[in-house]
Amino acid sequence: MKHCFFAVDLGATSGRTILGSFSDKGLELEELNRFPNRLIEVGGHFYWDIYALYQSVIDGLKLAATKDVQITSIGIDTWGVDFVCIGKDGHLLRQPYSYRDPHTVGAPEALFSRVSRAQVYEVTGIQVMNFNSLFQLDTLRRNGDSALAAADKILFMPDALSYMLTGEMVTEYTIASTAQLVNAKTRRLARELLATVGLSESHFGRFVYPGEKVGMLTKEVQKMTGLGEVPVIAVAGHDTASAVAAVPAADSRFAYLSSGTWSLMGVETEAPVINKETEELNFTNEGGVGGTIRLLKNICGMWLLERCRAEWGETSYPELIAEAETAEPFRSLINPDDALFANPENMEKTICRYCADTHQPVPETRGQVVRCIFESLALRYRQVLESLCSLSPFPIETLHVIGGGSRNELLNRFTASAIGMPVVAGPSEATAIGNIMLQAMAAGEAADIPSMRQLVRKSVPLTTYQPQDTDSWDIAYIHFKNILS
Incomplete structure (x- = not known):
């Protein structure tokens, strides 16, 4: 059996x-x-x-x-x-x-x-x-x-x-x-x-x-x-913590982005990093597996789109992503972490109001709203990753995107281009895999975290995205920071 x-x-x-x-x-x-x-x-x-x-x-x-x-x-x-x-x-x-x-x-x-x-x-x-x-x-x-x-x-x-x-x-x-x-x-x-x-x-x-x-x-x-x-x-x-345990990394020089309702971006460290800079940037030191600390930042994630979808009658993700792909790039941007988006009565109207208040074109179609969300998330990821690179005790060479968002090809492409760094997407079921791997370790069927990650790399198909059109994203990033300020 x-x-x-x-x-x-x-x-x-x-x-x-x-x-x-x-x-x-x-x-x-x-x-x-x-x-x-x-x-x-x-x-x-x-x-x-x-x-x-x-x-x-x-x-x-x-x-x-x-x-x-x-x-x-x-x-x-x-x-x-x-x-x-x-x-x-x-x-x-x-x-x-x-x-x-x-x-x-x-x-x-x-x-x-x-x-x-x-x-x-x-x-x-x-x-x-x-x-x-x-x-x-x-x-x-x-x-x-x-x-x-x-x-x-x-x-x-x-x-x-x-x-x-x-x-x-x-x-x-x-x-x-x-x-x-x-x-x-x-x-x-x-x-x-x-x-x-x-x-x-x-x-x-x-x-x-x-x-x-x-x-x-x-x-x-x-x-x-x-x-x-x-x-x-x-x-x-x-x-x-379970999801990060399943990051299929080949070495320690990586950052992770656990992408779901929330996006959580961080690195694994052996000890907490608590200083004036981490306090001012509001970075967190959460408990990890195997004695590690997860130095990370919470970022609003697919909550923005999930709430819009609920207002749009649960339209399929592929349909919305196709509409976003044909929408005009960088037409309007938002700060995904603005308190306005925490739990509004109507997410689409709130996004439109934010764009109007920041003197940008107001999204007129679903595709424009979705593109606004994805581009804004990718640029926010860049902003947080820049801070993380200055705080990390080691150089960051790759971003591993895990969780449900790892299946979002358009957002992953945007993210690689925005951060100017390779993005490795997968596994989408990282949390469940980490959960199972820790049970396997408790049962003596797995030795340690590095061997677990090696097994995940062999078991799960991964997709790597390389940066493209970085000049346009650099210009958009300046615009994004101006909106936030």
């Missing part, structure tokens, strides 16, 4: 469960189920439906049980920062808030009135974003939130789902590091920051690192799914 690893990969707009196995051909993946991850808006707040996500995971496990395979282990990765409050009786106290909820607008400033911004950054090395768990928790505390007041434990999203499957509460390092609550140097929870929001280490589960065992499926889950006593492994619970 074939031995497989079961990966749960949850993004901010959709999730899926995947079976991974090893053969003479390398790594083989089989998607079991794919499902939406919808925000619930009620009472002026945005929530995640963790029960729907849990049921979708159970559905995937049921499908796995019908196949002629042996499930070696289960691993769960999700987006960062969001968490669930658990009561003393072990029950979830309410649906978790989404990081897109507006209640944290202005939250950093409220916290920094009591503890300095520089002090928080010095301890955590994490970029200040209003939705970081630190600010979410402080906002809930200031608002007298009943769930937080009654919470015995706080579990980050992948850990909450692991708890629902096993009954065991853990706090996995990579997901906790996104919270701005982990000391970047000790790689443990920062007691002094927990105290500022009225919490202590006892409010969190057992602290674990990628590859450690969470627990076994409960009898209830075994009965529901038809599976036996399968262990759940704490993989890199943060989806970007």
Whole structure:
């Protein structure tokens, strides 16, 4: 019977469960189920439906049980920062808030009135974003939130789902590091920051690192799914950490761009890089696998297009990309990270308003809107990469684009030309692959990260894009920076 690893990969707009196995051909993946991850808006707040996500995971496990395979282990990765409050009786106290909820607008400033911004950054090395768990928790505390007041434990999203499957509460390092609550140097929870929001280490589960065992499926889950006593492994619970583990790099002289709803650009370092420059540029030091730190920057990604698509009746990506390809180059540009685009009621209208306000031609067709998004993202990638090159302890020679965005040929071409550097695209399923590889390491089927990456290079088709028409992109970059200023 074939031995497989079961990966749960949850993004901010959709999730899926995947079976991974090893053969003479390398790594083989089989998607079991794919499902939406919808925000619930009620009472002026945005929530995640963790029960729907849990049921979708159970559905995937049921499908796995019908196949002629042996499930070696289960691993769960999700987006960062969001968490669930658990009561003393072990029950979830309410649906978790989404990081897109507006209640944290202005939250950093409220916290920094009591503890300095520089002090928080010095301890955590994490970029200040209003939705970081630190600010979410402080906002809930200031608002007298009943769930937080009654919470015995706080579990980050992948850990909450692991708890629902096993009954065991853990706090996995990579997901906790996104919270701005982990000391970047000790790689443990920062007691002094927990105290500022009225919490202590006892409010969190057992602290674990990628590859450690969470627990076994409960009898209830075994009965529901038809599976036996399968262990759940704490993989890199943060989806970007799992994705970066699967970067098919030949050496260390690379930057990565994990491209999905969010774009995350960074490099792997052996130690955190925390100094005046990284603080001013708002770079982050998140926990990675194998003792690494991910020095990176969050950039708005395909969220811009996903929201437009929802307004356009879910038109297919190929159709929109074809329309963008024939649109006029550099007609109008936006700052993808402007606060206007965080969660507007109508993304297309907001893009048009931004162009009007910055005295540019307003997009008149879908193709012009999509081209505006793609060119603006490529130029923003260049801007962030320039900063990264100055911060990196080694020269950067290649950009590896991983995740769903690696399939976007037009954006990859634009990116290579904008940054003047080769772009290697793939794998698109980097997060699930990293999740599975870490399970394989825990099971003794893979030795280390470099050998994992070598296997990925052999198993997955990759596409390399070379820079083209760099003069035009250089001129566009000057225009882009002028718009931002």
